[in-house]
Amino acid sequence: MKMLIATERYLKNEFEERINTLTNDTYSKLYVATNTFQQKEEKNIKIYEKFKFCSDESIQAVIEDIKGLINIISKEKIDIIIVESANCFFPCVLAAAKTKKQVICSYEGTKLLGLSYDSNAKSYSNLVKLADEIFKINKNVNDNFYESSIITTLIEKYSDRFIINSDILNSFTLFMKYLGEKNALESENKKYKQEIENLRKELMENNDNPSLMRFAQANYHYLRKEKLCKFIYKALKSIINLIIYGIKFIARKIAKLFRITIGSCINNITLKKILREHRGQKIFVFYPGYDWYMKMYQRPQHIASQISENGILYFYCTLNINDKVRGFKKIKDNLYVTNYFELLKKKLPKYTLQMYANMNGCWINELKEIQGKGNDILYEYIDDLHEDLTTIPPSLIERHEYALKDESIKVVATAGYLYEKALKYRNKNIILSTNGVIYEDFKIDKMPELPDKIKDIVSEGKNIIGYYGALAKWFDYELILEIAKKHPDYNILLIGIDYDESFKKYNYFEDISNIYYIGPVDYKQLVRYGAYCTVLTIPFKINEITKATSPVKVFEYMAMEKPIVTTDLPECRKYKSVMISKTYDEFIQNLEKAICIKDDIKYKKILREESLKNTWQRKAKEILDLMEVKND
Numbered sequence: 001m002k003m004l005i006a007t008e009r010y011l012k013n014e015f016e017e018r019i020n021t022l023t024n025d026t027y028s029k030l031y032v033a034t035n036t037f038q039q040k041e042e043k044n045i046k047i048y049e050k051f052k053f054c055s056d057e058s059i060q061a062v063i064e065d066i067k068g069l070i071n072i073i074s075k076e077k078i079d080i081i082i083v084e085s086a087n088c089f090f091p092c093v094l095a096a097a098k099t100k101k102q103v104i105c106s107y108e109g110t111k112l113l114g115l116s117y118d119s120n121a122k123s124y125s126n127l128v129k130l131a132d133e134i135f136k137i138n139k140n141v142n143d144n145f146y147e148s149s150i151i152t153t154l155i156e157k158y159s160d161r162f163i164i165n166s167d168i169l170n171s172f173t174l175f176m177k178y179l180g181e182k183n184a185l186e187s188e189n190k191k192y193k194q195e196i197e198n199l200r201k202e203l204m205e206n207n208d209n210p211s212l213m214r215f216a217q218a219n220y221h222y223l224r225k226e227k228l229c230k231f232i233y234k235a236l237k238s239i240i241n242l243i244i245y246g247i248k249f250i251a252r253k254i255a256k257l258f259r260i261t262i263g264s265c266i267n268n269i270t271l272k273k274i275l276r277e278h279r280g281q282k283i284f285v286f287y288p289g290y291d292w293y294m295k296m297y298q299r300p301q302h303i304a305s306q307i308s309e310n311g312i313l314y315f316y317c318t319l320n321i322n323d324k325v326r327g328f329k330k331i332k333d334n335l336y337v338t339n340y341f342e343l344l345k346k347k348l349p350k351y352t353l354q355m356y357a358n359m360n361g362c363w364i365n366e367l368k369e370i371q372g373k374g375n376d377i378l379y380e381y382i383d384d385l386h387e388d389l390t391t392i393p394p395s396l397i398e399r400h401e402y403a404l405k406d407e408s409i410k411v412v413a414t415a416g417y418l419y420e421k422a423l424k425y426r427n428k429n430i431i432l433s434t435n436g437v438i439y440e441d442f443k444i445d446k447m448p449e450l451p452d453k454i455k456d457i458v459s460e461g462k463n464i465i466g467y468y469g470a471l472a473k474w475f476d477y478e479l480i481l482e483i484a485k486k487h488p489d490y491n492i493l494l495i496g497i498d499y500d501e502s503f504k505k506y507n508y509f510e511d512i513s514n515i516y517y518i519g520p521v522d523y524k525q526l527v528r529y530g531a532y533c534t535v536l537t538i539p540f541k542i543n544e545i546t547k548a549t550s551p552v553k554v555f556e557y558m559a560m561e562k563p564i565v566t567t568d569l570p571e572c573r574k575y576k577s578v579m580i581s582k583t584y585d586e587f588i589q590n591l592e593k594a595i596c597i598k599d600d601i602k603y604k605k606i607l608r609e610e611s612l613k614n615t616w617q618r619k620a621k622e623i624l625d626l627m628e629v630k631n632d
Contacts, residue, residue: 007082030076069091267340283314283348284312287317289359291318291321292325296470299382307620312334315336371409376410384547410627412430415548416570417570431623433623442527449528454532464492479587486588487588494517496519534562538567542569549569558611565581
């Protein structure tokens, strides 16, 4: 599905995080804006300088905007329109109505998404002028779509397309009624003067409604001809706004101080209670680098869970982007998720700080401070430090070299490639410990219920070639196209997130009849999808990132006892159960072989044995042995 976003501000990252919380659907995004838009280096943002978006107050300008938007909506096959800025309101809403598309409106639309907006924007008066001009000049517009009678009934006709609450809907309806009655007033000799005044007062008195149409409350129409009145009105409005802003600012500060004080007291008490309950236990603290509830449940959560199973008190510190934790949330015995890392640093007795090499934060000074208090450091080298994976500031490289050189810091490398790199800096206190699997989560004793998303795919009766995980720059999309081309008798199932929008360039393979992309799937549900695949694959390109990758999925594939075909990944060469492919032709040949041995008992035994040798339980024990921690 495609989404068109009309905006004036750079908000891509936070906007997409918010919009993903509103829907389970997968959207590709197309941005439109004016030439005042401050563009960052994002390939999927298109700037259309021809859009005026109320910077030109003529009726002809807005009509051109509407027609331009309609053209884009049709050409790009847009499904939903986001009106992020009030300046974009009229053109976008009318274009949405004309094309019968769903629309989310600002300002309340932006509030719904948790974004900020400027309540003093010039767009208030611009939109009032524009609305006024539409009613004055509509008789000269040839296209019936732009007539006032259509506009005034817009909400009534298309209200089912607005994802906005009833207050906004009522206010918008009231405003349109106000403009309609005002037009009637001008054309019928002030016949309804009192009724109009009552409507105007109703709008003015509705100050507690943070409405989409609050600009209507500006009383602009009654003052626009009188410069002195207009000046006084604006001056009073500015003073009132300043007073209101000051009161709100002070109130926010007091409320924040109150929350911090009360929250700090409560969490201090909670922490003391947790420490009393777990008196005498070893403590691990995971540095805040990832949320607990991520879209991909992987090494951080598995290792934390398994270490806690060994009688260790484990505090998983979250970035809190999606977790929304306030204080300490108990996941299970010995395992807590918290957003109070600084509190832990101050209050905990001796502990082990666990962190990843690619984490931004905990620079050398902080690391030394933690070490200086007698705490141990567990430094996990899990990925190559590459710009396609994370931001690489100089301070991260500096800390990385420090951590590898200081042999009092214990280091875990998850791939042979990384292990060899680390050995250039040290000779002791380092182990190679790959990723793993919770065998019980992926063992298939009997066929699970067929997921709705793949019922049609399975019903075709073809062999299904599966993959789940990140779809990113290191994923070989061309290889997938080659498989689909040479084997139309296969269905290819792709599951996961478009990690860096590289998949978008291939239009999610929507035009390829035997490739199916169904988006991400919850960790606990992956086995239900894998169970219906004939072969499971890892079609990665070979580069600096993938040379250093220990794919979690390869061990999960093993536990499902499904044939595995991969490209020539160094970490996959270690396993007898994996069919390694150095070329596209060899990959396709291996798929054919894998289908032939899918029920082979000896092969399934190898898969099972290699899976059981690589459980997360074993990986946690390897780490605890390195840290010289014994079970209590």
